[in-house]
Amino acid sequence: MAKVTLTVNGRTVSGECEERTLLVHFIRDKLGLTGTHVGCDTNQCGACVIHMDGKSIKSCSILAVQASGSSITTIEGLAQNGELHPVQAAFKEHHGLQCGFCTPGMVMTAVDLINSKGTSLTEEDVRHGLEGNICRCTGYHNIVKSVLSAADAMQPGRQAAE
Amino acid sequence: MYATNYHRASSVDEAVKLAGTGDDTKYVSGGQTLIATMKQRLAAPSDLIDLRHVPSMKGISVSGRSVRIGAAATHAEVASSSELRAVCPGLADLAAGIGDPHVRHLGTIGGSIANNDPAADYPAGLLGLGATIVTDRRQIAADDFFTGLFDTALEAGEVITEIRFEAPEKSAYAKFANPASRYAMTGVFVAKTGGGVRVAVTGAGSDGVFRHQGMEQALAGNWSAEAVAGVAVDSSELLSDLHASAEYRANLVRVMAKRAVAAAR
Numbered sequence: 378m379a380k381v382t383l384t385v386n387g388r389t390v391s392g393e394c395e396e397r398t399l400l401v402h403f404i405r406d407k408l409g410l411t412g413t414h415v416g417c418d419t420n421q422c423g424a425c426v427i428h429m430d431g432k433s434i435k436s437c438s439i440l441a442v443q444a445s446g447s448s449i450t451t452i453e454g455l456a457q458n459g460e461l462h463p464v465q466a467a468f469k470e471h472h473g474l475q476c477g478f479c480t481p482g483m484v485m486t487a488v489d490l491i492n493s494k495g496t497s498l499t500e501e502d503v504r505h506g507l508e509g510n511i512c513r514c515t516g517y518h519n520i521v522k523s524v525l526s527a528a529d530a531m532q533p534g535r536q537a538a539e
Numbered sequence: 540m541y542a543t544n545y546h547r548a549s550s551v552d553e554a555v556k557l558a559g560t561g562d563d564t565k566y567v568s569g570g571q572t573l574i575a576t577m578k579q580r581l582a583a584p585s586d587l588i589d590l591r592h593v594p595s596m597k598g599i600s601v602s603g604r605s606v607r608i609g610a611a612a613t614h615a616e617v618a619s620s621s622e623l624r625a626v627c628p629g630l631a632d633l634a635a636g637i638g639d640p641h642v643r644h645l646g647t648i649g650g651s652i653a654n655n656d657p658a659a660d661y662p663a664g665l666l667g668l669g670a671t672i673v674t675d676r677r678q679i680a681a682d683d684f685f686t687g688l689f690d691t692a693l694e695a696g697e698v699i700t701e702i703r704f705e706a707p708e709k710s711a712y713a714k715f716a717n718p719a720s721r722y723a724m725t726g727v728f729v730a731k732t733g734g735g736v737r738v739a740v741t742g743a744g745s746d747g748v749f750r751h752q753g754m755e756q757a758l759a760g761n762w763s764a765e766a767v768a769g770v771a772v773d774s775s776e777l778l779s780d781l782h783a784s785a786e787y788r789a790n791l792v793r794v795m796a797k798r799a800v801a802a803a804r
Contacts, residue, residue: 379545395542396542396543396544396545396587397540397541397542397543397577399540399574399578418578419575419578419579420571420574420575420642423639423641426641429644432615432644433640433641433644434641434644434645435641435642437578438570438571438574438575438641438642438645439570439574439645440545440570440574440587442545442547443545443567443570443589443591486640486641489640490640506640508639508640508721509638509639509640509641509642510639
């Protein structure tokens with residue numbers, strides 16, 4: 378057994394797990410944060426995407442012990458003071474989900490995309506940026522619309538102007 | 540996944556020492572292939588030695604035209620290095636097209652070439668650049684490093700610490716990605732240097748990445764996409780599988796080489 382210490386959504390947490398335990402299972406089963414989903418379990422679908430030290434990663438592709446010491450943000454860490462994150466709000470507004478299973482990974486990916494590429498994203502940037510996330514319901518159009526709308530809403534100065 | 544023991548190395552020496560202790564130890568860096576393989580029980584190392592926390596294996600530096608990339612540099616770091624992009628945009632573009640954003644945040648250049656997947660992108664890049672692979676104990680020319688499918692010149696316990704090369708005058712990588720897996724069904728890296736031209740092909744060879752001498756000669760005399768068009772590509776040594784026949788891949792080699800030459804900068 379190994380001891381794993383993480384900062385998850387701003388809180389320091391530690392727990393014991395087997396060394397072969399995947400980070401996604403540590404997050405779901407040990408920490409009880411079940412917003413992060415296991416979809417394909419073969420590192421392809423992106424339902425398990427979280428942020429590790431500010432970068433989007435697939436939490437089913439890394440062991441919890443490998444991640445020990447890092448700072449993690451999950452879908453539960455996005456909303457602040459009961460207010461949805463702009464990306465979450467945009468998915469709601471633009472019907473960016475149907476069954477919702479891929480949504481946590483889509484949202485975490487979109488947040489990283491907007492944070493790293495800036496708010497002036499093109500549709501092409503968004504479609505390329507979502508390459509590692511699979512959705513079987515929406516046909517992607519409304520997801521792309523949601524991400525573009527969120528990027529627009531997150532433009533610096535935008536909130537102050539409203 | 541079968542049980543395994545995890546060790547975190549903080550230096551190259553410590554990693555090599557740890558590698559000598561288990562029954563079947565494996566280095567893990569980004570783990571974007573290894574962890575997936577372990578989940579499928581196709582690999583079951585007794586011990587994993589994590590290289591992600593070795594400071595000397597990180598970073599990218601450029602001095603004049605000489606490039607040094609730490610073996611633990613992620614694909615995202617290689618893709619976004621403005622220093623590298625200024626002297627060798629071909630390799631930065633190659634890194635930007637590997638996998639997806641999440642894979643690029645974890646996967647590393649050292650891990651990719653140590654695995655030497657016949658459809659991986661980096662082997663073509665480093666063979667095309669004539670790079671030197673530096674390990675804990677020696678320097679290996681890319682021409683001698685890639686020895687076959689998932690096979691390299693690395694000895695047991697040998698660890699890649701960095702990659703070095705001289706930036707070419709021009710280079711580019713063109714890949715025809717499998718529509719489902721995004722791995723290269725054929726990828727061609729071309730590099731034009733003062734000393735000549737190198738053309739390296741991944742995804743197509745039945746023995747892994749290879750150089751195409753015919754194209755190198757044609758391009759050395761006439762650096763243009765048209766020069767490649769007439770070069771024969773022998774399909775007898777190319778892969779044939781459910782994705783593409785050897786003949787189809789032979790045509791892709793030519794088409795990707797043309798695109799790479801046209802895009803080279």
